[in-house]
Amino acid sequence: MSAPTATDWDSIITPFYQQGWVWLPTFLPEPLTSALLEDLQQQPLRAAGVGRQAAHLQDQQIRRDHTAWLDASTPAQQQYLALMQQLQQVFNQRCLLGLFDFECHYARYQSGDFYQKHLDAFQGRSNRVLTTVTYLNSVTEGGALALYDEQDQLIRQFQPAAGGLIVFESERFPHEVLPASSPRFSIAGWFRRNNSLNGLIDPSR
Numbered sequence: 001m002s003a004p005t006a007t008d009w010d011s012i013i014t015p016f017y018q019q020g021w022v023w024l025p026t027f028l029p030e031p032l033t034s035a036l037l038e039d040l041q042q043q044p045l046r047a048a049g050v051g052r053q054a055a056h057l058q059d060q061q062i063r064r065d066h067t068a069w070l071d072a073s074t075p076a077q078q079q080y081l082a083l084m085q086q087l088q089q090v091f092n093q094r095c096l097l098g099l100f101d102f103e104c105h106y107a108r109y110q111s112g113d114f115y116q117k118h119l120d121a122f123q124g125r126s127n128r129v130l131t132t133v134t135y136l137n138s139v140t141e142g143g144a145l146a147l148y149d150e151q152d153q154l155i156r157q158f159q160p161a162a163g164g165l166i167v168f169e170s171e172r173f174p175h176e177v178l179p180a181s182s183p184r185f186s187i188a189g190w191f192r193r194n195n196s197l198n199g200l201i202d203p204s205r
């Protein structure tokens with residue numbers, strides 16, 4: 001697997017610095033995208049929860065995807081996590097974000113599945129700094145990611161493209177997954193800061 005060159009990192013950092021998000025339709029090399037998709041299909045996926053306390057039925061009104069956390073247990077996962085570690089270093093060196101670690105899960109949306117508009121982090125209540133979503137297959141209809149600004153105005157809808165990556169500031173951009181009309185596979189992840197949360201447990205898992 002070849003990592004992006006120095007100039008490629010520029011094409012990530014410059015737009016991110018200007019707008020707080022960046023969309024890279026061809027981030028992952030094709031062999032790694034296929035290996036990850038195959039790996040996802042071996043994993044026991046479970047109905048995703050929104051919060052620890054939320055009841056399952058309530059969760060289902062908000063999101064319908066099935067997920068499995070990556071734990072570096074396969075070569076594909078190791079390669080992906082190594083690449084994201086490089087990305088973490090670049091963000092830390094160039095944007096001084098103080099990112100401390102990365103967690104991510106596979107997600108499968110089947111036809112009709114969605115994730116209602118939400119923020120991945122609430123100010124002061126989470127140590128999630130950056131959200132990343134890597135798409136493992138291309139979807140031509142339905143299943144777009146809609147990204148909104150701080151005034152709740154639509155910025156853009158992104159149609160999942162195999163190997164594509166979006167990165168955005170977790171506290172700043174509400175977003176939603178529009179109902180899928182065919183299977184949609186991705187890896188959603190979060191770069192985190194090592195905050196002390198005054199006894200609050202980070203609500204990520």
Ligand SMILES: O=C(O)CCC(=O)C(=O)O
Binds near residue numbers: 115120176177186188
């Ligand atoms: O899959 C996507 O495009 C976004 C998923 C998402 O918002 C999340 O898992 O928090």
Ligand SMILES: [Fe+2]
Binds near residue numbers: 118119120131
């Ligand atoms: Fe999200």
